[in-house]
Amino acid sequence: MAVSPQDPGGGVARAEKLRAAGLKATAPRLTILEALETDRRHPSAEMIFESLIDKSPSLSLSTVYQTLETFLQRGLLRRIAGAGGKLRVDGTLQDHDHAVCRTCGAVFDVDPDLIKRPRPPASLPHGLQVKNLFVEYEVLCSDCASDE
Amino acid sequence: MAVSPQDPGGGVARAEKLRAAGLKATAPRLTILEALETDRRHPSAEMIFESLIDKSPSLSLSTVYQTLETFLQRGLLRRIAGAGGKLRVDGTLQDHDHAVCRTCGAVFDVDPDLIKRPRPPASLPHGLQVKNLFVEYEVLCSDCASDE
DNA sequence: TTAGTAAATAGGAATTATTCGCATTTAGAA
DNA sequence: TTCTAAATGCGAATAATTCCTATTTACTAA
Structure with missing residues (x-):
């Protein structure tokens, strides 16, 4: 704002x-x-x-x-x-993506420009109206990686 | 399987x-x-x-x-x-994406080939190891759209 | 301005979801 | 087979979320 x-x-x-x-x-x-x-x-x-x-x-x-x-x-x-x-x-308002740790569930913000962003279709099957598209990364955070 | x-x-x-x-x-x-x-x-x-x-x-x-x-x-x-x-x-094992209704929270499976899929980086800042990348659509399902 | 009205809030009780602790059982290793 | 760490089942405990309802409030229109 x-x-x-x-x-x-x-x-x-x-x-x-x-x-x-x-x-x-x-x-x-x-x-x-x-x-x-x-x-x-x-x-x-x-x-x-x-x-x-x-x-x-x-x-x-x-x-x-x-x-x-x-x-x-x-x-x-x-x-x-x-x-x-x-x-x-x-x-938070700006577009950004999330990375979620597979093990502990911690959530990290990710810069959306790190990847080439797909263009969302305006609608999907079953009459779904698309309002937004985000990328979600399934990750292992450094804490959890060291436990493996 | x-x-x-x-x-x-x-x-x-x-x-x-x-x-x-x-x-x-x-x-x-x-x-x-x-x-x-x-x-x-x-x-x-x-x-x-x-x-x-x-x-x-x-x-x-x-x-x-x-x-x-x-x-x-x-x-x-x-x-x-x-x-x-x-x-x-x-x-379910196959790669697919999810559409989640903004209003009621219903989850729908989405064909992953509907969009050009970004290639995930192998790692992200903060030492995050990327295991997977999914696309999530924020949508309005047809039931909720008719209530608006 | 000032009512009038539908919508929003506070607070607590009720419900539901999830976790914990521990005695018993079991898969897989030796 | 026997042993052992890991997994399970059960119930109790806790935590998260929703519900109920009397009261308050923002906005509308006169």
Whole structure:
């Protein structure tokens, strides 16, 4: 989210982004959206909640879950399969790919220009509308490689 | 898994596959592996357990969880982020890609030849060893598209 | 402005998914 | 065969996610 002198912190732009997605620009959503834009940890719902609870003491964990689900449905967020299959999200805006460690499930961001990117077809069989295309690398991270 | 006249059902080949991966060829593993090879539902641990409990009444759910984790680590299985981030797996052998519905989380198999497949680099920054590369489509399935 | 209204939130309880601990069993090596 | 590390089954424990509902809030239109 660009931050201009007229919009320190980017709050106005974020509110517009929410409204453009057909959502009310509520305080919890603005806070969560901001957190997501800057959090590079591929956080879980709990991690987001923890990172915000001091600034927003009335925020509830179930609101975080609900909000993530809403954002996912509007394409404001990517879902990642973390270790044990638990929910992790990625709310950073720029296109990038993910590498997931086969053994420990750790997720790493990968520069999308490392490979020649396929052009996505507009639609797929079964009437699937393509919204985005990402590359996922199945990897062995250095920690896990040394255990083998 | 190929089935030859000498190995009806493919059990011997499966046992070899397990041993090749450094694992003991136990009865639960053979059963689970067979189920995974044929189950196209992108099943959860529970779904696999349910599909086997009649034939293998002594099988336990925690063994299914453990076995899936083991198979994942040996690359016998792919992990998928299902709806709500719950664990789903794909144990079908052939290369293929996945389309995941943004809204409901449904997973569809996609023919890998639909696009020009990028050649994976052998390694990535941070000492990541690349084992595999898949394409993931973020889509809207026809059910969810009609709700919008 | 200021109601009116549908949508969103908080909080806790309920449910579901996953992991753990440990006694028993088993595959494969010697 | 016998031995041993690894794997299993079971139930209990924990953790993650969803559900319920009274209250609050953003936006709409008068």
